[in-house]
Amino acid sequence: MNLINETHDINLTSWVESANQANIDFPIQNLPFAVFRRKNSNEEFRGGVAIGDQVLDLNVVATANIFNGLAQEAVVAANAPALNEFMGMGQEYWSALRLALSQALRAGSEHQHALADALVAQSDIEFSMPCHIGDYTDFYTSIYHATAVGRLFRPDNPLLPNYKWVPIGYHGRASSIDVSGQVFHRPNGQTKAPDAEVPSFGPCKRLDYELELGIYLGKGNALGDAISISNAENHVFGFCVFNDWSARDLQAWEYQPLGPFLAKNFASTVSPWIVTTEALAPYRTCWTRDENDPQPMDYLESAHNREAGAFDIQMDVLLESEKMRADGTPACKLSESSFKHSYWTVAQMVTHHTVNGCNFLPGDMLGSGTQSGPDHEEAGSMLELSRGGKESITLANGETRTFLNDGDKVIMRGWCEKEGFNRIGLGFVEGTILPAK
Template identity: 50%
Template sequence: MTIDQSLKSWVASANGHRDFPIQNLPLGIFSEAKGRRRPGVAIGDYVLDLVAIADLLDEDMREDFEQPVLNAWFARGPEAQRRLRERLAELLSDARYRDDIEPQLIGQSEVRLHVPCLVGDYTDFYVGIHHATNVGKQFRPDQPLLPNYKYVPIGYHGRASSVRPSGEDVIRPGGQRKGPDEEVPTYGACRRLDYELELGIWIGQGNELGSPIPIGEAGEHIAGYCLLNDWSARDLQAWEYQPLGPFLAKNFHTSVSGWVVSPDALAPFRKAMPARPAGDPAPLPYLDDAADRETGALAVQLEVTLTTERMRAEGVAPHVLSRGSADAAMYWSAAQIVTHHSSNGCNLQPGDLIGTGTLSTDQDEGLGSLLEISRGGKQPVTLANGETRSFLEDGDEITLRAWCEGGGAVRIGFGECVGRVVGSGQA
């Protein structure tokens, strides 16, 4: 019922909404001015307060919706989420419930969205093969991809404490940086600040320590998806990353969009995983599953725009930096990511956050970072007002957007993930 393409809502703005029709119903945590944080669902131009309509929901759901985060709710697993979606679809489509529900709708412009979960752990993967190849060419022209890339979904542990909601300013980080013409490193503000276009994966039900998640069950452990911008200090990273990988270059800020789009809402937009090029190894058996091969790719359209301080003052339209799609970018599926993460017995927990890594396509218009677009700073981007950018300057604002459409299905979206760079006062 919840993805019935003919289903309409009595909430007029939901019908034909670019992001939040009744077929989507993403969950999030919101607050009003000076109000407490609580769960809500996006419907058209509104947020439906789940606490306020608790009496219309199953009794066993109410306790979890009293929490200011979604961890406990996500821990219930996919069947509980499906029951909630079915009930919400009924309440928002059947006019008999309008008098009870309508007073609990709050305009999205009147609320603030928060990080949906208390993030216990954050892991960033590197499954965008075109991004990995492009970056590898800049640092290792003779061997862009290391030998393990096509066997192992590469990832590293990030910093959960600096995961922040869309709209929060990004403070330019400081650290050690060493330019190509400098003999010794110096400490100061990052000179090559960048964004990274990613999808975020929220973990629902976890697994016990020592009990890996089989590939055929991995999807049941995913509560939903969001947009994720893993901001990157490229100059700090180039100096520090050997031998242990990213550290201060990546742990200063990670932005996430506020709405969690459920796997059920994305069901009409699943595709077969792209065929691996001739000569590539098949996934090892623990990462191979027939159903995942057939439906593991997500046809999510991705867009990144930039505005500068001067552009906003002059009323210049945002500059589109990239447009691409997740299914054309990901070498490994979400299920393979989750399975590999737990394959050594690592215990995932409800509310854990996983980033896909930067999602770039094989076309210039689909590159997911300025490092790639500007060819490491050698080919600056020229904006409509004459400004140029190789990397981000103070006052620059990056907006990520994502949506799914086509195949006769109603379009659904993720909303926005926005971050504006502000100076740190460091030289």
């Protein structure tokens, strides 16, 4: 299955000059989607595509009526305050629009004149959520994260017996997911210190981030119809960077026996751009399972999944404290990891989620779970970096943390690089913590 096509060609350049610079997130080979409008305007939110430091306004493109067939139908659907309808159209439409956009934005395109008015500087826009997320499910696909966290909660039994068989996931809260720039108050709640007789109530003392990818479902499935692993990727529209904020002390007290609840649902933040599965084709890689581990059950196994099921999406997380902002010092990096370490692939998540007949709707989101890498330095949460709060982390300016402070801004980025292809980026997601109410 050759997933590479002309839209990935490293030699393509754009008539949008800023898209031709080296090492940027949004060259013409990327073409991610978001929903935007001009900052401080009363404009309707509508779909847009990133190109260099500009966004291509899909309202203008749809109205210009320069595309044909599926591509034109798709761009009309994407000219909306939420991309759900477009996402629900399926692979043929996504791919047709991608090709049409790639051709229209290439150097020498006949459409350059028609689209000159369709560009808005990214510095002049604000985003909304790219789609309505009906249901959000968080997975737990990093075995390094599961082991490190399990060790803190259950030192003798860090990795539960089901982990290597079941792509563990649980339902999350969709209403409190917002787009990058989210600012929220430190949550209040019940906690119980290990040595306390009774729980107490107050602001969370162990506020944390989780470095995740968000995976958007495109075309859904009818209730009762499982999605086979060979068909799973046709349902995956694209990816974003995702911060699944977590209140560790609330979680420790509340999570048994039905799982995390108030520890997770106070805020979750997505990056604004959805990088399509098609754009990520060059950065796919083989997926392997250690031969000493159980191999996946039949319903989670396919040759294609072995050959190209994994995505080498690199990610990092940075922290900008109030002091850094006051001093004008830049945010400092806390860790860096890659989604290629995931114990389960996206296709396996999709197939497992629907094997009982559960239905996806266009725009539903899966969280990858915290993407910690094999080394301690690659941990995707402060819980892991500080070894359960026992070791202080020293920041670049000398400040220390075990968990997040009020005023801290957390920034996460994602990108892909591969010999013979352009670097493309997922952009970034940021969020800031206010004091508890």
